[in-house]
Amino acid sequence: MIKYSGQTRILVAVDCIIFGFDGENYKLLLVQRGFAPERAKWSLMGGFIRPDETLEQAANRILKQLTGLENVYMEQLQAFSSPDRDPVERTIAVAFVALIDIHKYEKQLSKEYHAEWFPLKEMPHLIFDHEKMVELAKNSLRYKAAFHPILFELLPEKFTIPQLQALYEGLYDTTLDKRNFSRKLLSTGLLIKQADKDKESSKKGAFYYKLDQNRYLDDFQAFLNFIPKPDKFLINETTLN
Amino acid sequence: MIKYSGQTRILVAVDCIIFGFDGENYKLLLVQRGFAPERAKWSLMGGFIRPDETLEQAANRILKQLTGLENVYMEQLQAFSSPDRDPVERTIAVAFVALIDIHKYEKQLSKEYHAEWFPLKEMPHLIFDHEKMVELAKNSLRYKAAFHPILFELLPEKFTIPQLQALYEGLYDTTLDKRNFSRKLLSTGLLIKQADKDKESSKKGAFYYKLDQNRYLDDFQAFLNFIPKPDKFLINETTLN
DNA sequence: ATTTATAAGTGTTATTTTGACACAAAATTA
DNA sequence: TAATTTTGTGTCAAAATAACACTTATAAAT
Structure with a gap:
């Protein structure tokens, strides 16, 4: 052939x-x-x-x-x-x-x-x-990840907002204000609050959320600005080659 | 081998x-x-x-x-x-x-x-x-192009703001407000105004600009938000495959 | 010389988004 | 029941954005 x-x-x-x-x-x-x-x-x-x-x-x-x-x-x-x-x-x-x-x-x-x-x-x-x-x-x-809801792929089906925040903070090696972060995340409409809580990491427990699968697929391409000033965290491409 | x-x-x-x-x-x-x-x-x-x-x-x-x-x-x-x-x-x-x-x-x-x-x-x-x-x-x-100053590669060394706007409008098949557009472009600090004008496309003529090459290289990775709501113009990747 | 036509160039305001900030609530453990 | 720890939420000032219209420069026409 x-x-x-x-x-x-x-x-x-x-x-x-x-x-x-x-x-x-x-x-x-x-x-x-x-x-x-x-x-x-x-x-x-x-x-x-x-x-x-x-x-x-x-x-x-x-x-x-x-x-x-x-x-x-x-x-x-x-x-x-x-x-x-x-x-x-x-x-x-x-x-x-x-x-x-x-x-x-x-x-x-x-x-x-x-x-x-x-x-x-x-x-x-x-x-x-x-x-x-x-x-x-x-x-x-x-x-x-700065724009698209992609990091969810790293989490199990049910996850909490604090877990999600740790995920973002870890990727950019930074800390984020939790009030602003959760406001932004919830405003996307991608998350569905569950009735139960994760009690692993706190006494109070944190509510679980799930992804709204339909919206997730629809909005994947949407620009959601999860991270303020993402360029701060990016290496110039020319440096990488 | x-x-x-x-x-x-x-x-x-x-x-x-x-x-x-x-x-x-x-x-x-x-x-x-x-x-x-x-x-x-x-x-x-x-x-x-x-x-x-x-x-x-x-x-x-x-x-x-x-x-x-x-x-x-x-x-x-x-x-x-x-x-x-x-x-x-x-x-x-x-x-x-x-x-x-x-x-x-x-x-x-x-x-x-x-x-x-x-x-x-x-x-x-x-x-x-x-x-x-x-x-x-x-x-x-x-x-x-929605984020990075990449379209300049399509223009000659000297270009005008209206040319630049046509370039962006053409790519997204849309129209942009010229006041907002030029404000945004000029605010990047990437453009250096020249003394001479292009008189090809108008009686008044439009001032030429050049790229500030140093800034251009530095800011290439910067997120400049040239286009409001760029996702409106993007096709979902899954659709493309 | 004056008028006309055309594209360039610019400023204001209302709205939205962002970022900085602090305290109350829940539940376990002491 | 007091203490500790983590979750969860609201306000306000500042910045960015989007919508909007008139003046200016010049060549061409009269």
């Missing part, structure tokens, strides 16, 4: 930047390589694309392979194509960002792939250009 | 969505294919990546090959990877968006590639998934 002559065919891989949030810190799901090169070093979960699948399908397959999870929020970040980024053979890697509710994959981490959650701030050194991918993913997440 | 065994190598191409603006309308630079498949149909300018270059280098090479231009604003849009998107042979295409000052490549359009500027609104049918690429590029441009 080779028909264009005189062209070089290249390996194409997918690498997944998988974010989670444990209520306290952002976490990154990494795997320890069991094979050369860079054996025993940490890396993003990845794999080569197959002849009959799209990059998106490959990313989902690879994520499922590791975590067993399906229907996860996932989006294409960027293609990385430095000719010598993989010392073994030229490989173009397309990075995908996945956001998962960490509770869905916390215990029984894959032994096969030697998977482990690392606090984003204590990330080990990664192989190839994977650290750059993570930096870019972090920046992209900060960008998107 | 093949070292990973049992994997399929794939053709990787770059396709360029090249936008211009003629003062009136957005234009798209297309080429007419001189070879099968889809001979004589219109398509984006593209080409295969070479063994020793990155995707970005390939995109710049291909753009230069067509237009002779270098140092053009260019950024990666997305990889398109449907296994059958190219009927001849599986090819993954990475789309790049380029913004050029149309005056730098208006006359002497490449005969070799049969290049032509089309008004974006009167785009012919394109081969493969190129129309989808253009849609996505348009949406991405609308998104970025």
Whole structure:
């Protein structure tokens, strides 16, 4: 099925930047390589694309392979194509960002792939250009989350406003005024208050909320300005490359 | 230099969505294919990546090959990877968006590639998934331009406020209040007023402005809110796929 | 020389949004 | 029942936004 002559065919891989949030810190799901090169070093979960699948399908397959999870929020970040980024053979890697509710994959981490959650701030050194991918993913997440209700993907179905606030504060490494924050969040109309409370983290307890799924899908593209002056927290793209 | 065994190598191409603006309308630079498949149909300018270059280098090479231009604003849009998107042979295409000052490549359009500027609104049918690429590029441009001073890339070094307003109005297919628009633009501090006027489009003439290059580079990432309620003009991403 | 036509350029005000700020309520534990 | 801790909410001043109309400069026409 080779028909264009005189062209070089290249390996194409997918690498997944998988974010989670444990209520306290952002976490990154990494795997320890069991094979050369860079054996025993940490890396993003990845794999080569197959002849009959799209990059998106490959990313989902690879994520499922590791975590067993399906229907996860996932989006294409960027293609990385430095000719010598993989010392073994030229490989173009397309990075995908996945956001998962960490509770869905916390215990029984894959032994096969030697998977482990690392606090984003204590990330080990990664192989190839994977650290750059993570930096870019972090920046992209900060960008998107400032406008779009995307961080909900990191929380379980029921969550509290204080949890949500910790999520935003963690991403931008800042503190937010809780009165202004909850006013803004509630004014989106995306949240449905539940009757029950989460009593884990306080005596009083905090009311649970759920996402209004219909509005969530409709308003995903809406600009909601969750974060004041988001550019303060963003790294100039040119610096990242 | 093949070292990973049992994997399929794939053709990787770059396709360029090249936008211009003629003062009136957005234009798209297309080429007419001189070879099968889809001979004589219109398509984006593209080409295969070479063994020793990155995707970005390939995109710049291909753009230069067509237009002779270098140092053009260019950024990666997305990889398109449907296994059958190219009927001849599986090819993954990475789309790049380029913004050029149309005056730098208006006359002497490449005969070799049969290049032509089309008004974006009167785009012919394109081969493969190129129309989808253009849609996505348009949406991405609308998104970025709402916040970042990116559209200047489409104008010559010296430009007037009314030209700039036409540029924004064209992109969002809307009208803007010129008092509010110029106030907002001038308040960014990005523009340096020139002593001379453009007398092309009015008797009174409109003062030229130039970009303050230092500020431009510094503030590129800043959120400037050029367009009120930009989500009104954006297509939901899920609709685009 | 005067008038006319056309696009450029600018200022005010009401409304909305934002950001800064502090105290009361609920419930567990001492 | 008092103390502690976290949740939950209201006000007000400042800033940003959106709506709105008239004057100015100049070339072309009379």
